[in-house]
Amino acid sequence: MKDIIHEIADALWNDLQKGKNSILVTLTSDKGSAPRSKGACMVVDDAGLAAGTIGGGNMEFLALQEAEELLKQKKGKISVFNLSGACGGKVEILFTFVAPTEQNKRAVYNMQRAIKDHKAGWLVLPFTAEKIGFVSTDGIAGIDIPVEKMEITSVKGCDTIDTSEGTYYVMMIYNSIRVFIFGGGHVAQKLVPMLRFIGFRCIVTDDRPEFAAPELFPDAEACYVRDYNELEEFYDIQPEDYIISVTRGHEGDFEVERFALRTPASYIGVIGSRTKHAMVAEKLKKIHFTDTDLARVTAPIGLDIGSETPAEIAVSIAGQLIEKRAGRTMHTMGGY
Structure with a gap:
């Protein structure tokens, strides 16, 4: 995630504050040769690409088109992209629809505050729900599941976690070194x-x-x-x-x-x-x-x-x- 998470958080927060919908596009799995590794993400809103990148090129172009269509439908999904030509890899992309709900606002606000305070935390994305969460030492926002059930502290980078309540993609956001x-x-x-x-x-x-x-x-x-x-x-x-x-x-x-x-x-x-x-x-x-x-x-x-x-x-x-x-x-x- 590195420095790009600042842009992601700011872009999401700006949209939510204006009552706008967004799509958070996250690369959750990469096999073979891919332009970016898992954890890469970008935000797409009504104006198009708002922040971030998942690698550029044709893959990002196709993902951007899909995100714009999902934004109109107000829903998310998981897609697999086969990379032909020079790369020849395969990636899984999670499209998370982010509506300006109070729980999403709390989650993004907590993420933004943690980043600015140089605190670590975890961005939590459900595979089947239209919401996001952020877990830090201050607690959890936007995810209706107890933190302890997720074993979230075991994630040191990016990982998929299966629970009885569903599947979540979790990305650790590190302290700024x-x-x-x-x-x-x-x-x-x-x-x-x-x-x-x-x-x-x-x-x-x-x-x-x-x-x-x-x-x-x-x-x-x-x-x-x-x-x-x-x-x-x-x-x-x-x-x-x-x-x-x-x-x-x-x-x-x-x-x-x-x-x-x-x-x-x-x-x-x-x-x-x-x-x-x-x-x-x-x-x-x-x-x-x-x-x-x-x-x-x-x-x-x-x-x-x-x-x-x-x-x-x-x-x-x-x-x-x-x-x-x-x-x-x-x-x-x-x-x-």
């Missing part, structure tokens, strides 16, 4: 706007005021001036958070890594050569960090795309974070 960037130099200045554009929340820290100035990072959620050896006092790192060290030298990297390895951060990346990383690793071992601890560190940070300039390095880092967020295998750079 926070990226703590230590070091506000040239790479960070190029990196932050890229990460913000692709849906990450950036927090920048430097031990020099001139490199943690908010005007340098208008796309950052926050900028702080902190001594790198005092980070434990200020930051509450969560398991979904990422930590990046792009400080000006190995002393800064040492302090950031020492801090990072004591947190549950799911990703720790450090800029610089393998030689520099080896020097920092030896210092960390002297204060009782193990090889297992150090294996958590990705260094040198970034995909191996031959990057040299700060902007190119920022692209390589952003690409690696996309891979991490998507749960794919990462290929690190060989050094700068």
